[in-house]
Amino acid sequence: MAKVYYNGDAKESYLQNKTVAIIGYGSQGHAHALNLRESGVNVIVGLRPGKSWEQAEKDGFAVRTVREAAREADVVMVLLPDEYQPKVYKEEIEPELKAGNALVFAHGFNIHFNQIVPPKDVDVFLVAPKGPGHLVRRTYTEGAGVPALIAIYQDVTGEAKEIALAYAKAIGATRAGVLETTFKEETETDLFGEQAVLCGGLTSLVKAGFETLVEAGYQPEVAYFECLHELKLIVDLMYEGGLAGMRYSISDTAQWGDFISGPRVINASVKEEMKKVLEDIQSGTFAKGWILENQANRPVFNAINKRENEHLIEVVGRELREMMPFVKQKQKEAVVTNAKN
C-alpha cells in the first residue's frame, strides 16, 4: 500500500511566517485562498483587474497584480488556467522569483510538457486536489476535505515536501488523504481521468443513454431524470461505499442488469480506445493539440462548446432544474466566483 499522509503527518509551522500568493481566483484559486486563510496562513491574491479581482477584494483579500504578488510572496501558487500559465509565468512571475522561494502548481501540465522551465534556485512542487475547486471549498467548510497529490520537482531548501504537506493540510486535503507522486504520474493520470472517465467518458455515456431513450420515443424529461439527475444519487452511494455500497441500495433487478448489461456497453473496444487516449497523453500528442488549439484562438473548442450547450439534454435540464430550488442553489454557489466563460 502507498503511504497516505493525514493531518498528523503535516506541520502547519512550515507555512508560518511565509506569505503565500494565490495567482488566480477561479475554481481552485478562491478555494485555496479562503481555506489557507481560515487555516491561519498569510495569503495575498495575484490577478489582473476584472471580475475575479473584485470578488477577491469582496472576500477580504489584499489583491495585487500578478507581478506584485509574486514579488511579495515566499510561496507562489499558480492557479491560472493551464493554457495561460506559460505567458503569465514568463512575463510576471519569473522576473520576481527569488532564491529559496517555492513555485507551486495544482496540476503538472506545464512543467511536465516543458511549457514552463523554472529557475534552478527555487523549490518547485505541486499540491493537486483530486476534485473540483468549488468542492475543495465546500468540503473544507463542512469540516471535511478533498484528497490531493503532492510531487516534488525541485527541492533547493530541503523543505519542499514539508511545505507541500503543510499547504495540503491548510486546504483541508490531509483530512481526506494525501499521496506523494511525480509530476509525470499526476499529469498523465489526471488528464486520463478527466478525458476517459470523469468528464469525457461520463458526458458521452450520459448523452448516449439520453439519446437512445429519446430516439426510441420516450419523453426527454424522463430520459433526463433517468440518465443525468439520478446519476448524482448513484455516484454519492459509490463515493460513500464503493461499488458494493451502491449495489446495496439498488434493487436486485438493477444489480443483475448492472452485471449483465454494463460490460456490453463499456466493452473491450471501449477499453482499447481508452488505451489509445492514454497513449496520446503519454506521447504528448494531446498536449500539443491543446497548445496549438489555444494558439489558434480555440476554433474547435468554441464550436463544440456551443453545440454541447444546445443539446436537448441541456435544454430540458435547464427547465427541470428551475423547478428544483435546492439544486439551483448549489449551482449558484458554484458559479459565484467561477471566471470561466
Ligand SMILES: NC(=O)C1=CN([C@@H]2O[C@H](COP(=O)(O)OP(=O)(O)OC[C@H]3O[C@@H](n4cnc5c(N)ncnc54)[C@H](OP(=O)(O)O)[C@@H]3O)[C@@H](O)[C@H]2O)C=CC1
Ligand atoms: N478546476 C479544478 O477544479 C481543478 C483545476 N486544477 C488545476 O488548477 C489550475 C487552475 O485551474 P482552474 O481553477 O480551473 O482555473 P480557472 O479557469 O477557474 O481560473 C480562472 C482564474 O484565472 C484568472 N486569470 C485568467 N487569466 C489571467 C491572466 N492572464 N492574468 C491574471 N489572472 C488570470 C481569472 O481571472 P479573471 O476573472 O480576470 O479572468 C480567474 O480568477 C490549473 O492548473 C488546473 O489544471 C487542478 C485540480 C482541479
Ligand SMILES: CC[C@](O)(C(C)=O)C(=O)O
Ligand atoms: C476532473 C477534472 C479536473 O482534473 C479536476 C476537477 O480534478 C480538472 O482539471 O478540472
Ligand SMILES: [Mg+2]
Ligand atoms: Mg483532476
Ligand SMILES: [Mg+2]
Ligand atoms: Mg485536470
